[in-house]
Amino acid sequence: MARVRRVVGAALVAMTVASAGAAMAQGGDAPGVVTETTQLSGALRVRGAALAQRITYWSRGPRGPMQSTAAIYLPPGPPPPGGWPVVAYAHGSVGIADQCAFTLRPREFYLATVYPVLLAAGFAVVISDYVGLGTPGTHPYLDGPSQARSVIDGVRAARAVTPALGARWAVFGQSQGGQTALFTAALAPTDAPELALRGAVATGAPSNLEYGLTAAGPWVPRLPLRKTTTYFGLFLAGLRATAPELDIDSYLTPIGEQVLRIVESECVDDADALVRDIAIGQMLSRQLAGPALESAVRSMLRIPTEGQSVPLFLGQGLTDLEVPAPLSVELIADLRSSGADLQVGVYPGDHLSAAAEALPDALAFLHRVLA
Template structure:
């Protein structure tokens, strides 16, 4: 019965898109959350969640660094009838997958999430709404680690999901890992003002990259290979996003020929494959000169600096002590800024590395979600 109701809602959205004045024309931007495509998510092993009663794929309008952009995403619904007021939503903000279109999170098998995280959320009685982020699987280049546009992708994904599935509540929380952890913390600060019609109850982030805006002025040809994971691919992805969204910064002018080649690699390969190809190249080998231009540093600051003041919803941060992607001292610095700023903050530390923390923290994140979402 629930699946039939959902499909009826999908049909209604499709009809509205085809009607005069509808949002189906990709050439004309719609308002944030306006749906342009919706269909059942293919029930294949790669993206199926056994515990989901219904699963949909959608494309919707959101907002990039310079204006309207589209994002794709997915919706997974719990089994059984919705509770009074509708299913509470957990918006999942994913970690780094790359910036090439074929790397979109909703198109590739992500076993930890499909087999563990999403089923746990569904069994807890939450609908899962996933955003791929603007430009990842949709027109334009994904502005990697641009926290504001990633947060808006998630917020507008919740808007889009509620337009398609009326059984969804306006009560929601955001959960993210790595790049998604950064996204979750940006969304926590932005959403209450950006989407007052949605009741954001909290944000949980594991391994969120922070303080990177302080590192940017230190980068130049002198930087050696670092004893961390994927640093060259990460930095190249940030620069590739800036090159596409802010051409006036002349990012290519900072790059060596090898650096331009590395940016081409990350624009065409997913994160793991790109790392294999570029991990032996240092950040210094990418750069012909220091990243010293004030305009470029201001752009990096706007996209990378996680807001630490003005948070009005509870926050959870989980960090792995053996994390070589986002070292623990960076997160310790973030916590040290959030705490005196008055954030309602819960912090947990785990012994494992970056991805292990997403798994090890799940009982704590579920307890946090129950605390913030289960009351009307």
């Protein structure tokens, strides 16, 4: 296992994140309190949805209350006894600029494929934007605990304004959302005992990043993976805003400072077009090391593998160049050795196509745990 850890750590330098000034709640607003409700229209509607709504609610960031937004879609017809079971969809990397929020910019794969399938299966769908993404403050990218709390509080908020929703729910995430789903599975049973979390689906989930990120330094070359510089920049930009005492700027070269400015203002694909030819090593003037930084990185990235109490489904693409398949080996091994109720699906596709290939298996898993 130690050897695997070293191999994974070295590879993760390439992959690093394939992952604020918090807006403090006045009067200590509780998690899940809704402050605004609007109807979604046009391209943000989903075929077959009886309700398409966007809510703004209070959640919890790394250092206190922050706001988040979420979309709610309901299946047609009357709800079953006890209300519609909920699938909380945790989305993948879109960026950290406010205009990139998932509930503001249509993403056809999800709106035309994933969500209609979930609605047709009899599940309500709730999609959180995560704290700071389209709301005050900076989104702490790949901060697993705050992303999980955004999802949990999003379900709380959705149930507060939508009486047709039941308490049974599952979380389903892709990429950054896959990481979020695994954190949610670990945190929700004790964080939200009033809700009945029944399982978690994670596809293309970045894991074990904490082992490689703090090995990064000026020596890291440009590597043959996708969007690594963009993901690395997003992570550092979120960490810089969330934990200014770490002085992230002191690790950056002028090129690194430029990359962070780009990822703070552009969505993922646009940022990648501008920075993809920059090596991670060109961004750094020295190694990302130090006890405080390493502790912060672990708390954000270390996926809980012990004590997972709900069934898990993990999907991985064999040709994924954003979360390469070998990097999931230790996650799977650690979950199994910890006694998790784990189902694994391996698919031929890349990062997004494998998510589509996994959808039938994920749907069968959701039917089983939410029955």
